[in-house]
Amino acid sequence: MQCDDRPVLRVSNVGFGYKDERTLVDISFEIGRGEFVALMGPNGSGKTTMMRCINRIMSVDSGRIEIDGQDISALTMQEISRMCTTVPADTALDFSLSVRDYVSLGRSPYIKTIWWEDEEDERLIGDAMWDLGVAAYANRRLQELSSGERARVLLAKGIVQTPKLLLVDEPSAHLDIKYKVQIMEILRDLSRKGLTVLIASHDINLLTRFCDRILLLSKGRIVDYGLPGDVVSESSIEEVFGIKVKVVEEGGTIYVLPTGSAGYDPGV
Amino acid sequence: MDDQTKLKNEVMGRIVGTAQIRRRATAVITTGLVSIVVLYLLSLTMGSYPVSFSEALDQIVEIVTTGGNPSEMSGKVIFNLRMPRELAVIMVGAGLAIAGAVMQALIHNPLVDPYITGVSSGASFGVMLITISGLVTTSISTLWMVPAAGIVGAIAAFALTMVVAEAAGGRAMSYVLGGTVIGLGLSAGTTLIMSLNADHLENIASWMFGSFAGVEWNEAVLITVPIALIIGVVLVNARRLNVMLLGEDQAMYLGMESRRFKRNMLLLISVLTAFCVSFCGVIGFIGLIVPHLCRMVVGGDNRVLLPTSMIVGPVVLMLADVFCRSFTVGELPIGAIISVIGVPFFVYLMVKEGKRYAM
Numbered sequence: 001m002q003c004d005d006r007p008v009l010r011v012s013n014v015g016f017g018y019k020d021e022r023t024l025v026d027i028s029f030e031i032g033r034g035e036f037v038a039l040m041g042p043n044g045s046g047k048t049t050m051m052r053c054i055n056r057i058m059s060v061d062s063g064r065i066e067i068d069g070q071d072i073s074a075l076t077m078q079e080i081s082r083m084c085t086t087v088p089a090d091t092a093l094d095f096s097l098s099v100r101d102y103v104s105l106g107r108s109p110y111i112k113t114i115w116w117e118d119e120e121d122e123r124l125i126g127d128a129m130w131d132l133g134v135a136a137y138a139n140r141r142l143q144e145l146s147s148g149e150r151a152r153v154l155l156a157k158g159i160v161q162t163p164k165l166l167l168v169d170e171p172s173a174h175l176d177i178k179y180k181v182q183i184m185e186i187l188r189d190l191s192r193k194g195l196t197v198l199i200a201s202h203d204i205n206l207l208t209r210f211c212d213r214i215l216l217l218s219k220g221r222i223v224d225y226g227l228p229g230d231v232v233s234e235s236s237i238e239e240v241f242g243i244k245v246k247v248v249e250e251g252g253t254i255y256v257l258p259t260g261s262a263g264y265d266p267g268v
Numbered sequence: 269m270d271d272q273t274k275l276k277n278e279v280m281g282r283i284v285g286t287a288q289i290r291r292r293a294t295a296v297i298t299t300g301l302v303s304i305v306v307l308y309l310l311s312l313t314m315g316s317y318p319v320s321f322s323e324a325l326d327q328i329v330e331i332v333t334t335g336g337n338p339s340e341m342s343g344k345v346i347f348n349l350r351m352p353r354e355l356a357v358i359m360v361g362a363g364l365a366i367a368g369a370v371m372q373a374l375i376h377n378p379l380v381d382p383y384i385t386g387v388s389s390g391a392s393f394g395v396m397l398i399t400i401s402g403l404v405t406t407s408i409s410t411l412w413m414v415p416a417a418g419i420v421g422a423i424a425a426f427a428l429t430m431v432v433a434e435a436a437g438g439r440a441m442s443y444v445l446g447g448t449v450i451g452l453g454l455s456a457g458t459t460l461i462m463s464l465n466a467d468h469l470e471n472i473a474s475w476m477f478g479s480f481a482g483v484e485w486n487e488a489v490l491i492t493v494p495i496a497l498i499i500g501v502v503l504v505n506a507r508r509l510n511v512m513l514l515g516e517d518q519a520m521y522l523g524m525e526s527r528r529f530k531r532n533m534l535l536l537i538s539v540l541t542a543f544c545v546s547f548c549g550v551i552g553f554i555g556l557i558v559p560h561l562c563r564m565v566v567g568g569d570n571r572v573l574l575p576t577s578m579i580v581g582p583v584v585l586m587l588a589d590v591f592c593r594s595f596t597v598g599e600l601p602i603g604a605i606i607s608v609i610g611v612p613f614f615v616y617l618m619v620k621e622g623k624r625y626a627m
Contacts, residue, residue, distance in 0.1 A: 057520050081523030088518060092376055095513045096568035100283055108511050109523040115507050115571055117286045126280050135276075138283040141567070161522070 006069055008033050008165050008196040009054065014063035016053055023049045024220045027063070031165075031198060031213075036191035038207040039200040040231075041217035042241050047200040050217070051167045054198070055086050068164050081109040086167040087158040090150070090174070091142070099145070099153050100138040103129055106160035121160075128156040132186065148179035155186060166190070168199040172206060184210040208232050209253045216240060229254060293572045300579030304358060307586050311354045312346050314590045319346065352488035353480050356547065357589045358582040359488075360480075361554060363495040363544040365581025366502055367537045368555030369562075369574055373509045374530050374537075375440045378563065381556035382541040385447035385534060386425040388550045389454035391542060394421020396458045396472050400465045411482075414475065415490070418546030425450055426538035430531070438527060439516070443534065478549035478603020480589055487547050498540040499578065505533070506570040513568065551603045553610030554581055 007030040016024040024046050031037050039047045052058045054065055056072050065072050067083045091102075106128075107121040117125070129135040132152040137145065145153065151171060158166055168187060172180040180203070188210050191197045201207060207214055208228040216223040216231050218240040224231045237245045237256055244260025313324045319342045327343040331351075338347055367382035375384065383389075398404055398417035432446035462472060483491070502509075508529060511519045519526035545551070562576040585602070588609070592600040 055521060057517055076523075077520055077525055078523035081521060086517075086521045088521075091518065092513065092515055095373075095376075095378070096563050097510075097513065098284065098567060098569075100285065101510070101567070101569050102514075104286075105511055105514065105522060108507070111507065114504055116290060122285055125285075126283065129283075130276055130279070135279045135283065138279075 005032070007031055007066075008035075008068055009198065010066040010069075011050075011054070012064045012066075014050075014053065014060045014065060016049055016058065016060050022220055024053070024060075027220075027222055029215055029222065029225050031196055033164075033196055034191050034194045036188055036197045036210065036212045037199070038211040038214045039198060039217060040202065040204065040207050040214050042202060044219075045217040045240075046220040047202075047217060048169060049220075051086060051169055051198070051200050054165075055084055055167060056080055057086075078109050081161065081163075083163055084165040084167065085158050085161045085163045086169055087154050087171065089170040090147075091154060096141050096143075098139055098141055099134055100125065100129070102142055102153060103134075103138075103156045103160055106157040109161065124160045124162070128159040132156045132159070147174055148176070148182070151175055151179060151183055152186070155183070159190070163195070165196045165198065168197060170201055171199065172201060172203055180206055204232065204237065204256045208255070232256060289569060289572060292566070293575055296566065296572060296579070297575045300575070304579060304582055304586075307583060308354055308358065311357075311586055311590050312350045315345075315350065315593045316595070317342070317345050348484065352485045353483045354586065354589070355488045356483040356491045357480055357585050359492045359495045360544045360548055360551065361582035361585030362499060362578045363540050363581075364551065364554040364585075365558040365562075365577040366499055366574060367541045367544065369559035369570070369577045370502055370509060370533060370537050371555070372559055373513050373570060374533055375444055376513065376515055377440075377444070378560055379556070380444065381552070382537060382544075383451070383550070383552075383555070384444055385429045385538055386451035386454065387422040387538050387541045388545055389451040389458070390425020390428075391418040391422040391545045392472075392476055392550065393425070393454045393458050394418050395475050395546075396462060396468075397421070399471050399475075400461065400468045415487070415546040419542045421454075422542030422546065423539065425454055426535070426542075430534070434531075438531075440530070474601070475549045476603070477601030478551040478606070479592075479599065479601050480548050481593075481599055483547060491543060491547050494543045495540060498536055498543075501536060502533075502540075503574055503578075506574050509533075509570040509574075510568075513570075549601075549603055551585070552607050553614065554585060554606060557610055557613055558584060 009031040012028050014024055014027040015022065027050065039050060041047050049058070053060050056077070059073065067080070072080055104117055104121070104125050107117055107125065110121065112118065126135065129138055132155055134149060134153050134156055137149070142150065142153065171183045175183065184206050187197050187199060199207070199211070211228060213226060214228050214231040215225045216236065223240055224236060232247065232254060234245055234247050243258055243262050246257045246259045248255050248257060309324065310321070313319045313321050319327070323342055324346060327338055327340065327346050330338045330343050331347045336347060338344055364382060371380050371382050371384060372378050394417035395414055398413050404411065404413050429443065429447040429450045432450065433442035436442040436446065462469060508524065511522050511524055512526065512530065516526040516530065558581045559573065559577045562573055562580055566572045566576050585606070588602055588605050592602045592605055
């Protein structure tokens with residue numbers, strides 16, 4: 001039997017670099033079952049690299065990543081894909097795949113026959129589309145959907161893959177305010193049902209409102225890891241993002257307002 | 269049953285799921301195979317030596333009962349010339365269409381064709397070299413050298429492309445750029461060497477235009493067996509190719525070793541294309557337009573798209589071939605005919621669809 005207090009994700013002393021440049025330096029943290037954690041930091045802080053290392057799209061130079069107690073460097077891609085998957089920010093649209101076709105690909109790591117999904121797969125695909133409100137346009141082609149609808153289709157594919165750990169990369173980057181909140185609500189509800197969610201984003205206000213904990217990254221190093229109220233302060237945001245902000249509280253949630261000037265100069 | 273469950277069941281009932289896709293694939297394959305057989309029989313009656321349909325059927329019975337030794341002239345024409353030739357047309361049509369569909373899935377671009385990795389330029393270069401070498405004479409025993417040189421040239425060109433593309437990072441776009449450059453280099457080499465050996469120009473040009481005129485039973489078998497085998501392997505991988513449509517990263521999130529799979533598939537498709545072009549010359553547009561046309565009608569699921577392409581390819585090529593050999597004065601080059609039809613169609617596609625692909 002698996003012990004429930006074992007962390008779903010444990011990252012120990014991870015380092016990664018392209019040539020001479022260190023992208024990740026001595027990163028260590030843990031995430032427990034059902035937690036909704038944010039990987040927060042400015043552009044180029046190493047968020048995406050961290051996610052890619054966890055999904056082993058890239059292999060770490062040093063340190064160790066364990067998912068559900070298993071060192072991922074010893075697993076095949078298929079074994080990893082049954083425990084962990086990434087929901088991309090968007091997907092290629094040129095191939096006339098229907099919404100259902102796309103979501104069904106999430107069952108790939110489990111397919112038993114060479115070609116077809118079985119009844120169990122079919123049920124998971126149907127339920128995920130229904131739960132995320134995309135079942136009504138299951139037969140439409142992916143390119144016919146709005147960005148908000150498509151974001152939920154991308155999530156549905158991640159869910160039918162039945163991972164223990166869901167990595168979500170910049171889900172709200174091109175969504176309007178309503179859909180941004182909607183995606184965060186879906187992710188929070190999934191985590192309340194026991195799925196562990198790690199989201200990479202620089203949308204501070206959404207992260208502080210919805211996430212259980214925030215891991216603040218700057219230049220490939222962990223600056224802080226803890227409750228949103230502890231991690232996000234006027235000084236920490238100014239230090240990491242390089243802009244003066246005002247932190248206000250509204251209904252128990254903190255919000256960050258950029259009050260300073262970012263400034264720019266013609267190339268230093 | 270409460271309202272919510274009722275609504276859910278109603279919505280779920282409308283979804284085109286596995287069962288429907290399977291039925292659709294079965295229907296497509298069945299009707300397709302039947303129409304290919306019918307067209308095959310019809311094509312045996314057509315050409316510069318007219319044979320009526322009932323006579324053709326009689327002759328086929330005769331061919332079967334005599335074990336391939338019909339006594340009448342019409343029987344000989346059908347058995348020795350038309351049957352092997354149309355078999356090769358079917359296989360090359362299917363091979364090029366499948367190769368195009370797979371290439372488009374691997375490169376994530378619906379506007380690429382099987383020749384994108386330099387295979388056709390390599391085949392042309394090989395055929396040109398063997399032709400000017402003087403090794404190929406009119407003697408039957410040396411004729412096999414032409415397709416052999418084509419296959420060697422095609423595979424060598426792909427090997428070069430692969431070396432360049434892998435050195436440049438091994439992404440899909442590396443293969444497109446590498447293949448284009450290698451292809452251009454080999455074409456330039458072909459042009460240069462040809463211009464210095466003008467006496468062989470006609471032989472090389474007739475191969476390059478594409479023609480099934482020289483295909484008899486030996487060639488037909490050499491074309492059919494490898495193409496059928498490779499198509500079989502590709503069909504087994506149809507679902508994996510669906511995953512590859514999403515790009516290498518997403519395919520890895522779904523547990524695929526996508527780099528390795530892509531490399532193996534590109535190699536397989538290049539060998540397939542090499543067999544398609546080496547006997548009958550470079551036939552353009554089938555590999556580009558057939559998969560695209562099929563995708564518009566049946567959608568992008570490779571489990572339906574590949575069988576559909578595999579059937580529409582031969583049908584288009586058979587129609588073109590029958591047209592080409594219906595002239596009593598001589599035969600039109602099928603590669604050129606296909607291109608004449610293909611160019612306006614491609615322009616239409618570009619104008620209609622091009623914006624979506626951000627060209």
